[in-house]
Amino acid sequence: MLEQNTLDLPVGEAEAPPLAPVSGRTADDVESLYVEHRTLLLYVAGRKFRIPESDAEGLIQEVFLSFLQTPSKIENVRGWLVAAMCNASRAYWRSQGRTESLPEDIGTHSDPGSLALADSFAMRMTVRQALNYLQPRCRETLWLHYFEGRSAPDVARELETTTRYAEKLIHNCLKRVREIYATITAVKR
Amino acid sequence: MMLDQHHDDETLIEILEAGEVANDAHLRTCEDCTETLTALRDISSSLKHQDVWERKEFDDRPVGQTISMLRAAADRLQSEVGDAAELVDELALLPVESAERAIRTSARFQTVGVVRKLIENSEAENNLNPKRALALSMLAVAAADSLNSASQSAETLALLRGSAYRQYGFALYYAARYPEAMLAFDRADAAFTVSISGTYESGRVAINRTIVNVALERVDEAMACARQSQRAFSTFNDVPRLAAARFAEAYVLLKLSEWRKALAIFEAIESDSMESLEIDGQARVHTNIGLCYMQLGQNGSAAKHYYLAVGLFQQAGTKSEAARMHWHLAHLARAEGKTHEAVRRFDAVALEFAGLGMVGEAASTHLDTAETLLTAGEFDRVEELCRAAIRQYESSGLGYTSRALAALSYLGDVAKHRRATPDTVKHVRDYLRRLPQEPALLFAAPPENPTQRG
Numbered sequence: 269m270l271e272q273n274t275l276d277l278p279v280g281e282a283e284a285p286p287l288a289p290v291s292g293r294t295a296d297d298v299e300s301l302y303v304e305h306r307t308l309l310l311y312v313a314g315r316k317f318r319i320p321e322s323d324a325e326g327l328i329q330e331v332f333l334s335f336l337q338t339p340s341k342i343e344n345v346r347g348w349l350v351a352a353m354c355n356a357s358r359a360y361w362r363s364q365g366r367t368e369s370l371p372e373d374i375g376t377h378s379d380p381g382s383l384a385l386a387d388s389f390a391m392r393m394t395v396r397q398a399l400n401y402l403q404p405r406c407r408e409t410l411w412l413h414y415f416e417g418r419s420a421p422d423v424a425r426e427l428e429t430t431t432r433y434a435e436k437l438i439h440n441c442l443k444r445v446r447e448i449y450a451t452i453t454a455v456k457r
Numbered sequence: 458m459m460l461d462q463h464h465d466d467e468t469l470i471e472i473l474e475a476g477e478v479a480n481d482a483h484l485r486t487c488e489d490c491t492e493t494l495t496a497l498r499d500i501s502s503s504l505k506h507q508d509v510w511e512r513k514e515f516d517d518r519p520v521g522q523t524i525s526m527l528r529a530a531a532d533r534l535q536s537e538v539g540d541a542a543e544l545v546d547e548l549a550l551l552p553v554e555s556a557e558r559a560i561r562t563s564a565r566f567q568t569v570g571v572v573r574k575l576i577e578n579s580e581a582e583n584n585l586n587p588k589r590a591l592a593l594s595m596l597a598v599a600a601a602d603s604l605n606s607a608s609q610s611a612e613t614l615a616l617l618r619g620s621a622y623r624q625y626g627f628a629l630y631y632a633a634r635y636p637e638a639m640l641a642f643d644r645a646d647a648a649f650t651v652s653i654s655g656t657y658e659s660g661r662v663a664i665n666r667t668i669v670n671v672a673l674e675r676v677d678e679a680m681a682c683a684r685q686s687q688r689a690f691s692t693f694n695d696v697p698r699l700a701a702a703r704f705a706e707a708y709v710l711l712k713l714s715e716w717r718k719a720l721a722i723f724e725a726i727e728s729d730s731m732e733s734l735e736i737d738g739q740a741r742v743h744t745n746i747g748l749c750y751m752q753l754g755q756n757g758s759a760a761k762h763y764y765l766a767v768g769l770f771q772q773a774g775t776k777s778e779a780a781r782m783h784w785h786l787a788h789l790a791r792a793e794g795k796t797h798e799a800v801r802r803f804d805a806v807a808l809e810f811a812g813l814g815m816v817g818e819a820a821s822t823h824l825d826t827a828e829t830l831l832t833a834g835e836f837d838r839v840e841e842l843c844r845a846a847i848r849q850y851e852s853s854g855l856g857y858t859s860r861a862l863a864a865l866s867y868l869g870d871v872a873k874h875r876r877a878t879p880d881t882v883k884h885v886r887d888y889l890r891r892l893p894q895e896p897a898l899l900f901a902a903p904p905e906n907p908t909q910r911g
Contacts, residue, residue: 294535295528302527307517314515315508321515325523332527334612334653336534337569339576339620340661343733347694348657354692356653386694388503395503399510414504438474443466445500446493 293336302332305346308386309353311393317357327356350386398448406441413438463487469494473501534569541570545578553592560599567603572617575600576624583631584775591628597621598641611651616658619648623662630669633894638669660689660698667705671712679709697738700730707745720749740769740778747785756789763789780809784822791825796833800826811849817893820846820861821886827872828882836875843869857896864888864900 306328313324331352335342342348399407405427412418412426424434464472464483472481473494484491503509544566548556560566579593601621604614626641645662649655663686670679686702707722723746731739747762763782770779787802803826810819823846827839843865850861868885871877884903891898 293531295531298527298531299524302524303519306519310515310517311508315511325520329523329526330612330653332523333530333610334616336527336530337613337616338654338658339573339616340654340658342695343697344694348654351657351693352654355656359653385692391499392503392506392509395500396509396511400512410504411510414501415507415510417505439467439470442470442497442501445504446466446496449496449500 298332298336301335301345301349302328305349308346308390308393309349312350312353312389313357315392315396316389317354317361319357319360323360327353327360331356344386346390347386350389354385394449394452395445397452398445401448402441402444406437406444409434409437409441410445464490464493466493466497469497473497537568537570538573539570541568541574544568544571545574548575548596553595556596557599560596561603564605566600567605568600569604569609569613569617572597572600572604572621576620579624579628583627584777587628587631591625591632594621594625594628598625612653615648615650615652615655619645619652619655619658619662622648623658623665626662626669627665630665630672633672635669635673639666639673642666642669656689657693657695660686660693660702663689664698664702664705667709671709674712676709676713679712680706683709696730697733697735700726700734700738704742704745711745711748714752716749716752720746720753723749736769736773737775737778740766740773740775743769744778744782744785747782751785751789751792756793760786760789776809777813777815780806780813780815781818783809784818784825787822787825791829791832796829799829803829807845816849816852817889820849820865821889823849824868824882824886824889827868827877828879828886831877831879831882836872836877839872839877840869843872857892860896860898860900861889861892867900867902 309328309331310321310324313319313327314321319327331349334352335345335349399410402410409423409427412423413420418426420435420438421431423438424431427434427437429437464481464487469490472478472484478484478494484494548559548566548571551559560571575593575597579590579597582590582593598621601614601618604617606614622641622645626638626645629635629638629641642662642665646659649658649662652658663682666682667679667686670676670682683702683706686705687699690699690702703722703726707719707726710719710722723742726734727742727746731742734742743762743766747759747766750756750759750762763785767779767782767786770776770782783802784806787799787806790802791799803822807819807822807826810816810822823842827842830836830838830842847862847865847869850858850865864885868877868881871881881903885900888898888900
């Protein structure tokens with residue numbers, strides 16, 4: 269029955285979005301999604317959750333099987349896969365709890381509440397790749413400043429140079445990483 | 458004239474390191490420099506994480522064995538769903554009880570494909586035929602519960618059982634069986650607990666729980682559920698469902714008559730997420746923005762959004778919802794004091810509702826017309842409108858028809874003697890509104906105002 273302040277039900281669930289057509293998840297589709305996202309998922313498992321490489325592939329398989337079977341229509345496949353990979357990694361450590369201790373830094377890895385979780389992992393994976401192209405001195409500078417959080421004068425002392433030059437080095441090295449990053453992502457596109 | 462030059466990378470890094478981004482005038486207006494600055498900031502943030510510094514490489518070549526396994530799983534699923542279509546058609550020919558018995562006793566119905574197909578068909582019937590949607594969801598639950606635990610993976614069982622119970626709960630909600638709906642949602646969540654993607658699926662359950670909690674007037678619980686679903690969809694970076702979860706929060710705010718707060722959420726959805734929504738969802742955003750504006754007395758803005766919603770609902774082929782928008786527009790005309798236009802619109806909407814088989818709505822709209830006329834002191838058509846509403850109920854076959862007729866007959870009687878007032882109409886309409894949920898409710902005439910006596 270109608271009333272003056274009839275409320276409209278929330279979008280999405282009120283209409284119970286239809287199941288993703290199964291034809292949309294053919295063997296070819298699943299294979300190409302696996303090929304496209306495997307490296308990122310491996311990165312999430314290996315680098316973020318410290319899952320041994322020998323077990324990470326099994327978790328990726330579980331994630332894709334869940335993806336195949338979910339009756340929900342998935343809008344953001346990459347975001348969904350990464351979040352599911354996080355869940356699978358946590359479940360892995362829970363199941364290993366009796367025989368192995370958790371990595372010391374698991375706490376920092378286990379609550380990914382960020383809206384752009386998948387984007388963040390993809391970015392870090394690419395930055396890691398970009399660092400491989402840097403000169404050792406540039407790597408060391410960025411490590412000292414950004415990872416260890418040292419100030420420019422501190423970096424200067426460590427590198428036995430002037431503060432002004434250390435500042436210049438920090439700026440140039442970060443600029444260089446951005447250039448390499450842009451080149452890598454342009455190639456990927 | 459001086460040109461406002463772009464910042465080079467070095468300058469941008471200096472601004473970033475000095476924490477002066479907010480104070481830089483050029484950045485406020487230059488998209489290019491802002492984009493570069495964002496990239497530099499994201500990269501420097503990434504450099505703070507240990508994983509980017511690790512040198513050990515991993516083998517990132519796809520594994521052939523995984524590909525074969527996934528391809529086989531996809532093919533198997535497709536084939537099972539394909540086979541299920543005929544089986545589900547077969548079940549559709551049986552009475553529900555017989556179909557349920559067949560599912561529980563015959564292994565050929567106990568397949569992943571049958572469960573998926575039943576859920577799919579039930580979801581498709583939600584708006585068209587809620588009773589049918591409920592029956593199909595019951596069968597989906599029966600089929601999911603009958604799946605052989607030994608031959609299916611825990612993930613498959615979790616997802617299918619959870620999804621079947623979620624749809625069953627949703628169908629129960631449509632039937633106004635709220636406590637049972639909540640129990641079904643509990644079963645769904647329990648099943649999803651063991652799934653890798655369970656938090657996502659439970660996010661969908663949480664949206665449904667929000668709606669049911671609102672119906673049960675448990676506002677705090679409803680708000681908690683809306684926020685739970687937002688967290689789930691944020692983690693999975695699912696923009697349309699996050700919009701649905703924010704929508705659910707706004708829905709709770711509407712129930713609290715927090716029009717401005719709700720409007721702020723709906724307008725944020727309109728500006729941030731509209732493109733990610735399907736046409737029907739977009740229409741509902743406009744409907745609710747219209748509702749908020751109407752409640753805030755901004756009738757012009759309300760009308761604008763209702764008209765946008767009409768267009769979208771028509772585009773989506775949802776005639777019943779388009780008719781409801783016309784009903785809102787009629788109310789706006791009345792609120793603006795345009796009595797005759799409002800009456801003309803209510804009459805047209807009542808015909809539309811009747812044509813769509815929306816008996817309760819058609820009858821209620823006749824009462825809207827009656828109320829509008831009485832407010833203007835016009836008694837002539839009121840008795841006739843009551844008779845029209847009575848005819849709607851008589852033809853409906855609804856279980857509570859006799860009680861509805863008693864209330865409408867009372868109204869017709871007082872209208873005949875020119876003793877009806879807008880309040881009398883409201884009293885009857887409020888009673889009729891409660892009847893579907895409380896079919897045993899008896900009608901009691903309102904206390905009569907001495908000035909009304911003839």
